[in-house]
Amino acid sequence: MTLTVGVIGGGQLARMMIPPAVELGIQLRVLAESEDSSARLAATAVGDYRDLDTVLEFARGVDVITFDHEHVPQPVLHALVDAGVAVRPGPDALAIAQDKLLMRERLEAIGAPVPAWAPVESERELTAFLRGSGGRAVVKTARGGYDGKGVRFVRSASEVADWFGALAEDGRGGALLAEELVEFDRELAQLVARRPSGDVVAWPVVETVQQGGVCAEVFAPAPRSAGSTAAADLAVSIATGLDVTGVLAVELFETPRGRLLVNELAMRPHNSGHWTIEGSTTSQFEQHLRAVLDLPLGVADARHPWTVMINVLGGPAEGSLQDRYPVALAAAPDVKVHAYGKDPRPGRKVGHVTAWGDDLDDTVYRGRAMSAHFE
Template sequence: MALRVGVIGGGQLARMMIAPAVELGLDLRVLAENEGMSAQLAATAVGDYRDLDTVREFVKDVDVVTFDHEHVPQEILRALVAEGVEVHPGPDALQFAQDKLVMRSRLAELGVPQPDWAPARDAAELQAFLDAHDGRGVVKTPRGGYDGKGVRVVRAADEAQDWLDALADGEALLVEELVGFVRELAQQVARRPSGDMVAYPVVETVQREGVCAEVIAPAPAAADRLVRVAEGIGRKIAEGLGVTGMLAVELFETDDERILVNELAMRPHNSGHWSQDGAVTGQFEQHLRAVADLPLGDPGPRSPWSVMVNILGGPQEGTIGERFAGAMIEHPSAKIHTYGKDPRPGRKVGHVNVSGDDLDDVVYVARAAAAHFD
């Protein structure tokens, strides 16, 4: 019988695990939150991942559980583990992707470079941090934020007063120094339960309005030291937190030549979409190999350069499907991936991958192919 891998969450990441699961001979099963989600082709159940009975019913027929997102509550994850279910990444690791304050504290214990930070329980604590950091800071809600949500740059504590007022007893916001960075990077590693690990090339990510718009692999003009430091940070975090599966470490390259950890994701990640077509082993196959404790694949690039451009929003008129032919005719080297989502302003509805020898040409083709879906 094929190994049965259960994915909690029916979004685009689960959708993109379907093809590599088939190729690896794995039986992929998905618990989707709603009917008609991106991964509906593999959705064997629909229900609330926050309900223990629903999750218990789903995992009865799987050998290992993994995730499309980090939002499954800790009490449910720990209940599964206590009942003997293989969960990767496990709750002890996933907690650090679920709560940014917990993450910052643990990374400090590991000696990983990161921005100055502090918990802010009230306006006085927040203002004290701002006063000590040139009157500016980045305030984050510790849980639930993504794609720029739950993040504010503030210059006075009252600019986050609504978030402070919403805190329950014992809760705090996270405040960080406003880092002067020259670019954002991402380092991905994959780790098996046995401890074996591989690292992908460090990549440059381009953000627009808090959303990842483009990824260049490998990061241009990356000195050997930067490559070594980024990979070392990724490996140290994966091992130190006990991550199993894919880990993405978002990084800042600062104007004073530091490499600092921004955030973590313990799953396939937008910064690794390029690897679907540009690496020997794409991140979705690699994640399945890792959580199933299969030998890891070669993460090396197939071409000198790969560029991923997100399709954001989708066409204002007509459907996404109507745009495929034009993009394919004009840009036959482009690999187009869509998520089965309806167009909506700012929504990630797909991405385009292009690889080649000349970076300027690769960037041009990727952007031009993605523009067909505007």
């Protein structure tokens, strides 16, 4: 038996599947967007993931198709299934990740706690929602948003007039998602992995720090959450309730009263799980491969009291991350650097660093000191 996994999308998530694939002797094939994709080492095809023929051709001979992102169109996903290809997560689960309105509906249907929300099809409806929620709301496009894109904090419906206009032009109708502005103390993320046979494994819940809608830092496990399984229980119920296979990331708000509300879902390895590469016995990338191949899952513990992951956003204004290695690696010989093989660009995720230790403050300090070398 040779195990062959096809990954649609050649970003850093596909790239970070390469090391565990090498270790386990799994053949990884990547359908990349361009020749110079982050996962180019494993790319066996370059093409458009929206093109059915391209994707069907790519999928020939793999044991399972999985994803670097959630943007593959539903008709393509269903055609793969019809052709007898194992697709994990499956089209129905991915549909939920692809549409924030559907996600809210389905989460509510399985009893998961979410912020107050409503679909709004017009400025008039949004104005009504605003009246009911203290004059403030978060408005999101149902489709296509990520890393803070497609999200606005509004006090007036006119602030998203352009989005309503675009919906009208689209001709298919549709709605925006309006949500209450949740007062929260902090954001958490809970990652789990689930195999088709049903087994689910949860990593420790982590705290995520966002900057401008983009994940900047992750503290694992989340401080002051030791012993609580609330987030894990919730994520397990979501993975099971929505029939997700592979890694599922559940982004959460923690309210001042300690209540958890689901903010977003991602059905793939996730930025909040990069700490697991060094920090857990089983990394999210290895676990995702095991899960989509329906292999037994690995232990998802924390190997050290604290692990801190810090994104390298943007990267050096001139040159590459590697230009900084002679100084950076000397300054922090105990912090691990991950470079994604992407050209630096303001705000772009071009890498991350991981530190661990017995003291949280010290670990955060060492991680930030290292990441500062790449600014």
